Amino acid sequence: DGGITQSPKYLFRKEGQNVTLSCEQNLNHDAMYWYRQDPGQGLRLIYYSQIVNDFQKGDIAEGYSVSREKKESFPLTVTSAQKNPTAFYLCASSLATNEQFFGPGTRLTVL
Amino acid sequence: AQSVTQLDSHVSVSEGTPVLLRCNYSSSYSPSLFWYVQHPNKGLQLLLKYTSAATLVKGINGFEAEFKKSETSFHLTKPSAHMSDAAEYFCVVSDWDMRFGAGTRLTVKP
Numbered sequence: 001d002g003g004i005t006q007s008p009k010y011l012f013r014k015e016g017q018n019v020t021l022s023c024e025q026n027l028n029h030d031a032m033y034w035y036r037q038d039p040g041q042g043l044r045l046i047y048y049s050q051i052v053n054d055f056q057k058g059d060i061a062e063g064y065s066v067s068r069e070k071k072e073s074f075p076l077t078v079t080s081a082q083k084n085p086t087a088f089y090l091c092a093s094s095l096a097t098n099e100q101f102f103g104p105g106t107r108l109t110v111l
Numbered sequence: 112a113q114s115v116t117q118l119d120s121h122v123s124v125s126e127g128t129p130v131l132l133r134c135n136y137s138s139s140y141s142p143s144l145f146w147y148v149q150h151p152n153k154g155l156q157l158l159l160k161y162t163s164a165a166t167l168v169k170g171i172n173g174f175e176a177e178f179k180k181s182e183t184s185f186h187l188t189k190p191s192a193h194m195s196d197a198a199e200y201f202c203v204v205s206d207w208d209m210r211f212g213a214g215t216r217l218t219v220k221p
Contacts, residue, residue, distance in 0.1 A: 042212055098205045
C-alpha cells in the first residue's frame with residue numbers, strides 16, 4: 001500500500017527545544033517537500049529536495065533544517081531559532097510531473 | 112512569477128445546490144493547474160489537474176474545472192453539493208514549482 005506517512009500526528013514542544021518531524025514515502029518519488037500551513041494563509045514551502053543528498057530552501061526556511069540521506073525519507077527539524085513554530089506541517093512527494101502527493105500532516109504546538 | 116488567487120475565502124451552499132469555487136492565476140508559461148481538497152486535520156487530496164490537454168477537466172467526487180486561458184481562470188464546480196464536500200479547497204498553479212492559493216472554505220448547509 002503506497003503512500004506518505006508522517007509522524008507523530010501531534011507534537012508538543014517546550015520553547016527552546018529542537019524537534020524533528022518524520023516523513024517517509026514508498027512511492028519511489030525523487031522529489032520531496034515540506035510545507036507549513038497556518039490558518040487563512042494556504043501552504044508555504046519550507047524546503048524541498050529533488051534528489052538524495054541535495055535540498056533547497058523554500059520561501060520560509062529560516063529556523064528549519066532538513067536532510068535527505070535516503071530517497072524515501074525527508075525529516076524536518078524545527079529549531080529553537082524558529083520564532084513561531086506552532087503550525088500544521090505537511091510533507092509531500094512527487095515525480096517530475098509536479099503532481100504532489102501529501103502525507104496526513106503533523107500538528108506542532110509550542111507550550 | 113506565477114501566482115494564484117482564490118477569490119472567496121469562504122463559500123456557503125445548501126445541500127443539493129451547485130458549488131462554484133473561483134480561482135485566477137498568473138504565469139509566464141503554460142502552467143499546470145490543480146485543485147486539492149483538505150478535510151480538517153488531514154493532508155491534501157488531489158481533486159483534479161489540468162496539464163494542457165482538454166480544457167474541461169473532470170475530477171473525483173463529481174467535481175470538474177474549466178481552464179480559460181483568456182480569463183486566466185480555473186474555477187471549480189460541482190452540480191449538486193453533498194454534506195461530505197464540506198472542506199478547504201486549494202487551487203494550485205505550477206510551472207517549475209507549485210504555488211498554492213490561500214484556500215476556500217466550503218460550508219454545506221442541510
